[in-house]
Structures are given as structure tokens and as C-alpha cells.
Amino acid sequence: MRSTFHSLETSKRALFTQQAALQTTGHNIANASTAGYSRQRVNMQATRPIEAIGMSHSTIPGQLGTGVEFSSITRIRESFLDSQYRNNSQDQGKWSIQTDTLNKLEEIFNEPSETGIRTLVNNYWKSWSDLAQDPENITGRKILRENTLALVDAINLSNKQLGDLERDLTDNIGVKANQINTILDNVSKLNLEITRISAYGDNPNDLQDQRDLLVDQLSKIVNITVTDTPEGYDISMGGNALVTGQTFIPVDAAGLQGAYGTALTSGEVYGMITSRDSYVRDYQSQLNTFANSMANGQFTITIPAGSVLPDGVTLNGVTYSGASRTLATALTVPVNGINQLHTLGYTLEQPPTPGVPFFTSSDGGPITAATIRLNPVIEKSPDAIATSMRTAGTPEQVVPGNNTLALLMANIKDTKMNFVSPDGLAPVIGNGTLDDYYRSVIGQLGVQSQDAKRQATNQDAIVAQVDSRRQSVSGVSLDEEMSDLIKFQHAYNASARVMTSVDELLDKVINGMGVVGR
DSSP, X not given: OOOTTHHHHHHHHHHHHHHHHHHHHHHHHHTTTOTTOXXXXXXXXXXXXXXXXXXXXXXXXXXXXXXXXXXEEEEOOOHHXXXXXXXXXXXXXXXXXXXXXXXXXXXXXXXXXXXXXXXXXXXXXXXXHHHHHSTTOHHHHHHHHHHHHHHHHHHHHHHHHHHHHHHHHHHHHHHHHHHHHHHHHHHHHHHHHHHHHHTTTOOOHHHHHHHHHHHHHHHHHSOOEEEEETTEEEEEETTEEEEETTEEOOOOHHHHHHTBTTTBOSSHHHHHHHIIIIIIHHHHHHHHHHHHHHHHOEEEEEEOTTOBOOTTEEETTEEEOGGGGBOSSOEEEEEEHHHHHHTTSBOSOTTTOBOOOSEEETTSSOOOTTTEEEOHHHHHOGXXXXXXXXXXXXXXXXXXXXXXXXXXHHHGGGOOEEOOOTTSOOOSSSEEOHHHHHHHHHHHHHHHHHHHHHHHHHHHHHHHHHHHHHHHHHSOOHHHHHHHHHHHXXXXXXXXXXHHHHHXXXXXXXXXSSOTTO
């Protein structure tokens, strides 16, 4: 004898199960665009069958099914793809920061352009060349002064912008440290909540998605290792624990910088420190070398015969005074930059007045990109620009119209010199013309920028590929969900129809049977 209400119970279980499937499908559709969301699935299974009810053991083969139930609602996630994504995301973060920094450096130097330092240097040399044609022309002297002021202002400004970029990177390391601490705090709290809910046998799918999203974000900032334990995610950076169960160890900017190159080997913070220490500071040093070498870099010149050196001048260990001041033959000697060369000539003033060092330091220390300036004496009076190397007569007078020094100055453009770094760092090249040096600096920047962009592009492609594979597993497909929605809806309607049929059957049994003979 079979149970009268067995089919009713079977239909009820089917209704509840299909309803759960419909609700989960709706949840998936609602979160189709939610960052970090993993699609969820209702795991259905046939309920435990029973022996057909009878007074004795049934001879019917098999057992009687009792319907369906859902054992769990789980999220679809593949931990291997998560690990791949995070490993590649940290390199993506590193190269994205370095690319951004190099782009900013290119904007600071702004080469090639009509307003860059190279153009201003060319204007400076051209001013000397023009002045050599008419050395006593006050307009030419003023043009040289203004072009020199424009050049040193551009060098000062570039140095300031490099300093601002360095400070921005340092500040951003502190910002990232705060962001890391916020993420670590939230992960530790989610560990606690997930562990608590899991203890009741439930699957905290949405909380796990939130935790994984936070870990994904953290993996782009610093290199991390994630271990799934019964107490939640344990997160470490190069062996240094950041999260252990429900507790986290905060980080700070100083600690991150101290871990650079050891525990910290990738991620955005690594990129910031590399950009600051290897890029920005290097170009600050190269710009310092350029400024200092322009003023004091050693090169060799040939002073023509007949030139008259200022009294007491020492060149190559020889001091010139009295009759030896007038050169009987051409003299080839090394001089220390434009500054020393300018002191070998005479200004427009009478009696003959030797030139002053052309460039000075604004703070009295070594000449750097931050401190280089036109000598205030020249800035105040263009007459202080030395162009002549000839004197004559008694009393001694500067020979009018002599342009010997102006020509020597103009020729420095094509003269090789030894480059001197005021901060002791190695220059990009040891010797060459000033134009050679500056082109080498800009060329190095271009190569580094191109390489960083290539690395960033490759890493973006790798991360996109891994994420695409991950989304193919975990992502919500609206087409698939709509198909499931129709399937579960039909199953629900069919189950309801079965229940209606059973209800009609029971109505017949209860109200329509056994009335004969009443």
C-alpha cells in the first residue's frame, strides 16, 4: 500500500528547490556588473529514496523516489586562476607606476620642442656668435643676457619640477601604506565573519567575494602570498606576515621603504620607490651635472697669438704677469668651463677690467640645477660681459671691437669637455660637447620610457588574458542566466502542476470515494 500524501511532499520539495534556483539566478543577474562577484549555483540532489510502503517487503524492483532538494549554494571560483591573476597584477602595478613616472619626466624635459632646454642652449650659443660680429653692440649684449636668464630659469624650473615629482612619489608611498592598512583591516574582519558563518554550515559566498576583491586590490599594490586556512586568509609579503586569521599587522611608509628590494619586490609601492630613486633622482643628478659642467667643466682651448691675458692669471700651472701676458704664439691650455674662460677676457670698462665668472650659485655652494644663475654683476649691467682679449697703449686700454673671447665662447658649442657631477654620481657620458651630453640624457629617458611602456603593455595583456579566463569561470553570463531562468521557471511550473494534480486526486479520494450506498 502506497502513501497517499507521498506525491504531495515530492511536489513541495521540487517547488522549494526550483524557487531557490530562481532566486539564485536572479541574484546572479542583479550582480552581473558587480566588481569581484562570482556567479553562484544551487547544487541539487535527489532526496533519499524510500521502500514502497506495504504490509510486507515489496516485490517492486528499486526504491521509491522522494523528490529533490538543494544541498548548498556555492560560488563558482578557481583558486589557481586567482593566484595567477594576483601574481601578474603585482607586476602590472609596478610597470604602470614606472611608465607614468617616465611620462611625467618626458613632460618635464619636453624634448624636442621650441621651449625645451636644448633650444635655449642653442639660443645661448647663437647669442655669443651674434655678439662676436659686433662685440660692442649693447643690443647684442642684452640679447645674450636675456637668453642666458631664460636658460638658467628653464634649468631651475626643471629641477623644481623634478623635486616636486620626487616629493609626490614619497607622499604617495604614505598614501598607499594607509590604503594597505585599510584593506588588511577589512580582510581580517571578513575572516572573522566568514569563519563565524561557516561554523553554522552555511556558505558566505558574498562575503568571500568581497574578501577576494580586496586581496586582488592589495596584490596590485604590493607583492603578497595568500594562504587559505580554517581561520581565513593568511597574507604575507616576502615572508613578513600582514594578516593572520582575524588579526593584521599595520604597515607604514618607512617600513615599506625599508623592505624595498628584500620583502618588497613588486607592486605599485615598489614602482614608486624605483621611480623615485632610480629615475627621478638620476635625472636630477644628470641635470646637476649639465649645469655644473656648463659653468666649470674642463675643456681645452687655443688662445690666439697677440692675446693679452689679465695680470696674475694662472693657466695649466703657469702664472702670467708683466710682459708674459702678451702671447707671442698661440696657447693651447685646459680651462675650467665658461666661468674661467670668461675671466680671461675684458669687459667694455676702462681701464681694462677682467670678466667675472659668468655663472654663480644662488646659495654660495656648488653650482647645481637648483642654484645656477647668471652672475648678478652681468645681470645688472650687460657691459660686464667680456668679449675682448686685446689691450694696447699707455695707459693700457681695451682694443675697441676685439671679439677674440666672444669667438672662443661661441666655439665651445662644438668643444668636447669633461663632465663634472657636483653630487659625485656618474654622468651619463664622461666627455663630449654639452649638446652631446644633453642628447644622451634625453636619449636615455626615451629608451627607458619606451621599455617601460612595452613592459606595461605586455603585462596589461597578460593580466587581461588571465582575468578573461577567470571571468569565463566565475563571471555572470546573462545569456546563460536567462536560459537557466527559463529552465527553472518551467521546472517550478511543472512542479506546481504536479501538486495541483495530486490535490485533485486527493480531493477525489477524500470527497468522491466511498459514497455508494449512503
